[in-house]
Amino acid sequence: MQIVLTIVGKDKVGIIAKVSSLLAENNVNILSINQTILEGYFTMVMLADMEKATVSLRELQQILQKKGEEIGVEIKAQHEDIFHAMHRI
Amino acid sequence: MFNIREVLETNRMIQENNLDVRTITMGISLRDCAHEDVKAATARIYEKITHRAEKLVRIGEELEAEYGVPIINKRISVTPISMVAESSKTEDYVPFAAALDKAAKAVGVNFIGGFSALVDKGYTDGDKKLIRAIPEALATTDIVCSSVSVGSTKSGINMDAVREMGQVIKAASLRTADRDAIGCAKLVVFCNAVPDNPFMAGAFHGVTEPELVINVGVSGPGVVKRALEDVKGADFGVVAETVKKTAFKITRVGQLVAQEAARRLNANFGIIDLSLAPTPAIGDSVAYILEEMGLECCGAPGTTAALALLNDAVKKGGLMASSYVGGLSGAFIPVSEDAGMIAAVEKGCLSLEKLEAMTCVCSVGLDMIAIPGDTTAETIAAIIADEAAIGMINNKTTAVRIIPVPGKKVGDNVEFGGLLGHCPIMKVNSFRADDFIARGGRIPAPVRSLTN
Numbered sequence: 001m002q003i004v005l006t007i008v009g010k011d012k013v014g015i016i017a018k019v020s021s022l023l024a025e026n027n028v029n030i031l032s033i034n035q036t037i038l039e040g041y042f043t044m045v046m047l048a049d050m051e052k053a054t055v056s057l058r059e060l061q062q063i064l065q066k067k068g069e070e071i072g073v074e075i076k077a078q079h080e081d082i083f084h085a086m087h088r089i
Numbered sequence: 090m091f092n093i094r095e096v097l098e099t100n101r102m103i104q105e106n107n108l109d110v111r112t113i114t115m116g117i118s119l120r121d122c123a124h125e126d127v128k129a130a131t132a133r134i135y136e137k138i139t140h141r142a143e144k145l146v147r148i149g150e151e152l153e154a155e156y157g158v159p160i161i162n163k164r165i166s167v168t169p170i171s172m173v174a175e176s177s178k179t180e181d182y183v184p185f186a187a188a189l190d191k192a193a194k195a196v197g198v199n200f201i202g203g204f205s206a207l208v209d210k211g212y213t214d215g216d217k218k219l220i221r222a223i224p225e226a227l228a229t230t231d232i233v234c235s236s237v238s239v240g241s242t243k244s245g246i247n248m249d250a251v252r253e254m255g256q257v258i259k260a261a262s263l264r265t266a267d268r269d270a271i272g273c274a275k276l277v278v279f280c281n282a283v284p285d286n287p288f289m290a291g292a293f294h295g296v297t298e299p300e301l302v303i304n305v306g307v308s309g310p311g312v313v314k315r316a317l318e319d320v321k322g323a324d325f326g327v328v329a330e331t332v333k334k335t336a337f338k339i340t341r342v343g344q345l346v347a348q349e350a351a352r353r354l355n356a357n358f359g360i361i362d363l364s365l366a367p368t369p370a371i372g373d374s375v376a377y378i379l380e381e382m383g384l385e386c387c388g389a390p391g392t393t394a395a396l397a398l399l400n401d402a403v404k405k406g407g408l409m410a411s412s413y414v415g416g417l418s419g420a421f422i423p424v425s426e427d428a429g430m431i432a433a434v435e436k437g438c439l440s441l442e443k444l445e446a447m448t449c450v451c452s453v454g455l456d457m458i459a460i461p462g463d464t465t466a467e468t469i470a471a472i473i474a475d476e477a478a479i480g481m482i483n484n485k486t487t488a489v490r491i492i493p494v495p496g497k498k499v500g501d502n503v504e505f506g507g508l509l510g511h512c513p514i515m516k517v518n519s520f521r522a523d524d525f526i527a528r529g530g531r532i533p534a535p536v537r538s539l540t541n
Contacts, residue, residue: 047090078155085341
């Protein structure tokens with residue numbers, strides 16, 4: 001299963017490092033990263049593969065939410081199919 | 090890979106504009122539950138529902154978490170109970186409603202629909218008993234919904250049933266007088282009822298449906314309103330195109346959830362109902378879409394035209410996005426469930442008569458309208474007759490869910506709570522139609538050509 005991670009918040013040092021090391025700890029493989037600053041906010045979209053992950057998507061969502069609160073950004077993880085459905089024919 | 094703009098657009102629709110899947114409704118056939126002994130029949134009903142729908146809520150919650158899109162309701166619809174109960178040797182059908190209520194609560198769904206009878210052309214003995222039981226059934230259960238179909242384009246209108254439903258609505262109101270007539274909020278009178286509607290209170294599992302089916306109702310008035318904010322002042326070609334594109338995106342989400350839910354629940358995927366279903370939440374209103382098109386207030390001249398465009402564009406966009414479309418499919422205008430409609434009534438801009446005109450061009454009918462408690466059964470029946478006539482002549486579904494609130498007068502307010510919202514009591518034309526309703530019999534089916 002591939003998932004889309006969305007990270008939005010105030011820009012600061014080390015957001016990518018913290019999120020990617022958390023994903024590595026849970027054996028979630030990052031496939032691509034798209035990052036920019038939108039209206040002053042750090043905005044990042046990641047595509048990741050959960051095939052060999054050591055946690056379920058719901059567990060990962062909880063871990064990410066906790067980490068997000070810790071570093072002051074909002075992190076969402078969703079099954080990629082919702083974006084496929086809406087934006088690709 | 091998706092670009093950032095696409096991902097953020099989807100998430101903004103969900104977080105800021107109330108995009109949601111309004112309901113996953115599981116249709117369950119109860120045709121094999123009939124038994125001459127009431128206890129055996131109701132036990133079979135309980136057993137079948139709790140077995141078939143065992144995982145419905147859990148799967149719904151799973152999908153909600155995985156896709157990150159809220160799924161507001163999980164519901165069940167069943168074969169019209171008049172057909173299932175008919176074989177039982179009893180005069181009292183209330184125990185069937187009790188069994189539905191108990192089973193629905195056991196599996197944790199929000200509502201169960203199908204305490205229903207279809208009497209477009211006439212009554213069977215079971216239909217008569219079911220309709221007689223409605224007021225008591227709705228008063229003694231919490232999440233059972235009831236519907237009665239009184240006419241169709243093919244059959245005409247059963248005016249005996251129309252008259253009786255006026256009395257049933259009054260009785261349901263009085264029987265739940267201590268709860269602002271909540272019984273009536275769970276009761277719909279249809280013309281051209283559809284067998285695959287996932288929305289309450291009118292959902293039932295039609296006789297032509299499979300054993301087990303998943304029907305999904307999408308929503309998203311807030312998303313459409315937001316999209317129209319970007320095309321202020323543009324002509325109607327642009328407005329229609331914008332609504333179509335938005336409806337397409339909304340429906341694709343519904344299609345994804347429906348297919349996946351059906352697969353995981355081992356059921357057939359039935360249909361997507363392309364509806365714009367409002368909720369009382371701010372920013373989730375159909376009325377505000379109409380106002381965004383340039384009306385000062387919903388109900389002003391121009392409202393019917395605006396709604397016609399909206400309803401049609403939603404269907405055109407949605408049809409492309411789903412492999413199977415059905416149910417009611419159109420914009421809903423339930424007064425108490427739509428913040429903009431409530432505001433329009435409070436301002437004196439939206440009347441019952443204008444709502445009736447609006448129902449000619451949208452789904453479904455006079456919905457969640459509170460009226461004075463002293464409105465007579467005959468007047469309510471006459472309102473039903475008018476609405477059924479609109480459906481019959483225009484070959485569309487129309488419905489009446491109207492709530493005479495005991496002790497309340499025009500200008501008072503009534504609070505139903507939750508998704509049912511609140512509503513000011515609306516004025517009803519006080520001239521009488523008693524002699525018209527007293528006639529009874531059937532209004533013949535209409536001619537289908539010479540359609541002016």
